[in-house]
Amino acid sequence: MTGLAEGRVPARTRMPGCAAASRPAPGPLAGPAALGIALAALLAAAPARAQEAVTVEDLRRLRAMLEQQQRRLEEQDARLARQQRLSAAPARALEGLRRALRAPGPARPPAAPAQAAPGAPAPPPVVAAPAPGAPSAAAPRDPQAPSTAAEAAAVRRREEQRVLATDPTLARVGGVLTPRGVISAESSVEYLYTQNTQAIVNGFSIIPGITFGTVDIRRATQRAAIAALTLRYGITDRLEINARIPWVWRGDTIQTAPADINASPITVSPTGSGLGDVEFGASYQVNDGLDDWPVFIANLRVKSDTGRSPFDVPIYRVTDPQGGFLRGLERELATGTGFWSVEPGVTVAWASDPAVFFGGLRYIWNIGRTVSLQDPAGGPPTRTRLEPGDGVGLNFGVGFALNERTSLSLGYDHIFVMSSRAGGRNIAGSGLDIGSFNFGLSYRASERLSVSLGVSVGATENAPDARIILRVPYRFSL
Template identity: 30%
Template sequence: MQYNNSTSKFPSAGHRFLLSLCLCTAGSLSTAAMAQGTNEEVVREAQPSQSVQNVLREEHALFSDRLTIEPGISYSYSNSSELALSGFLALDAIFLGNISVDTVESHTTTFDVSTRYGVSDRLELELVVPYVYRSSHYETIGAGGATGGLVEETVSQGDLGDISAGLYYRVLAETQSRPDVVWNFSVRAPTGRHPYDIRTNTRIVDVEEGGTENLTVPTELPTGNGVWGVSTGFSFLKTVDPAIIFANVGYTHNIAQDFDDINSSDQTVPGEINLGDSIRLGFGTAFALNERFSLSMSFTHQHSLETNVTVEGGDEQSVIGSSANAASFNFGATYGLSDSTSIVTSMGIGLTDDAPDFTLNFRMPFQI
């Protein structure tokens, strides 16, 4: 009788254990299902790798509450040649007159420090302070009307550039069906040396033959635009593992400003400068090869409208040849040295006459 009673109690305890196990399993599955349903639309729920964070930071889509200080250096080179003929063509084959071939080589090196701080997961503030060093080499062939004559001059200038401050606001966060949408707004202050009253010098060649004037060069070079500028635009970023696709569009309005002198000669001529506005767009992609290294390539284009000048007491006139189309193809790489420091490099190749022949950029952002 005692044996039978203990045997009848064992199945009852086993059933209670199995019932408890089933209830726990069902609860776990229910919780997991609810979590999956809640996070179904979230794309970057987990902390991204260092290489992905570098791409997001460069595209201003990484919002954090840490201070980021990003020193950088960029170099651009451009070379332009111009043929000037002063005379006439005889017998449709022989040119009689003066021939001048002008070549300008421009080297621009910019040292800047960019400081960014994420106020929240949607808002980021930025301040950029640049120092610009420019060197231009002017060369002309045709001194004294002879095709073998050569005159050259080099002008260099280094000074503070135009300081800018801006903000980036995440309008929409990335989901499975839409990209990150970030709105940006910035103001550029005319803290650099403006180009509107720079004097010019004329080189005198062939002194023994009467002093022919053949090459005119500026006495110094500008490091800024000289006017206030207001920019706004949108950037879009979508994660398509293992790639990141991004695009941006923007508009810059330059505010017209009066100057006491806008003439390059010794005579003082006051007037107003209305620098042409510009429209920019770009798109590209980046690939995270591993946890710390990524590659990117992109296309950028900027169209600048004509500049208008109004001399005091006169009518507004457009500056011929002041509009520009600058397009370039860029490719770069980022490498994360640590969780807070990275190296960002890029190279751009100019695709139009108004764009630099090539540009090089090196940056090292680190977070505090």
């Protein structure tokens, strides 16, 4: 009986492996707990001789049963965790849709869970698949997320505006709107560089590379810096008025090798600075951009003639004794065009996550006037009606929001300038094509302050070779 005495289970002895039986499982999964309670009741009710009959082998079998139930519990826990991960997938999809600025749709009610049998493991929870754009029960609604299609469109418009603001062309001609009641004060610094080389042949060539006569080679380098203040005010969320006040510095260097072989090269360096042509205009968003429609923005820009006119600067009136090329050249440089112009246009923006496509078309109407043309020979000026050629501008590109603070854009801008007229007759060779590739980068330092850097590279002979513009807009409310 000694072996049986060792195999007895005193009432105060805690059996190893029974800890799982003493811990109730969550919910209806109470199989091991019920087994432990039943075993305790059996041992309490059995007579002393029945307790002595419980051997070590019986305890081992009991422990194996408890371990098997523990494994089933762990498997149930693993299935529950897997079901929770699957139920979280619609929530992640919903968050992706919200980031794509889609409007949330109506939620589908989840199916009622079936009643589990007493003592049986509870089935895994069934999660109803949400409709596209519908919030999931596993993902509580973000209070900052858009709740209507109009609000989602407004958020999408703000993202589009942040991308469009990086393009150098759109920042000038229109398309970037300011919210209602907000004033934007934008300071900018712009640098332009152009170099042209001309070879004028006074003679004839018998074969390529062999020329009889003289060759007059001129090289002109033009540099300009423009500091400007642009003010924008949002009358409504879809209507903005703006004005731009520039200050211009210009400096040219003209070098020539005169036709006279005995003459030395000549260099002149005229400069000029002062107030440029003040501009003012307005932009209006035509439609609301719902249902994946592109947004159309109508723009109107008017340029004045407040800058110094090219017809008001002094010129060289005498022939230089070494080459004669100075006749009619400017001694000082103008800071304006000398003509008013009106520029209506339209800008189109369409968001296709993660890109924003944009484009624009505008017409430049240069208003002609009668000016006094100076006589290089020193005679009295001549009154002449000049009509600068009108222009048609086209631009397009694509932009990306890299993150919530940084955006970039790539685009192309082209302006076709028609022939100018003097005294009612066309000026031969006065038509121009001005094309440039644009790159823009913007960083939003805060809700009020951002920094934008734009670069343009000339694609045609008449376009500036390089143009760099740094803009720092600051927004504040009245």
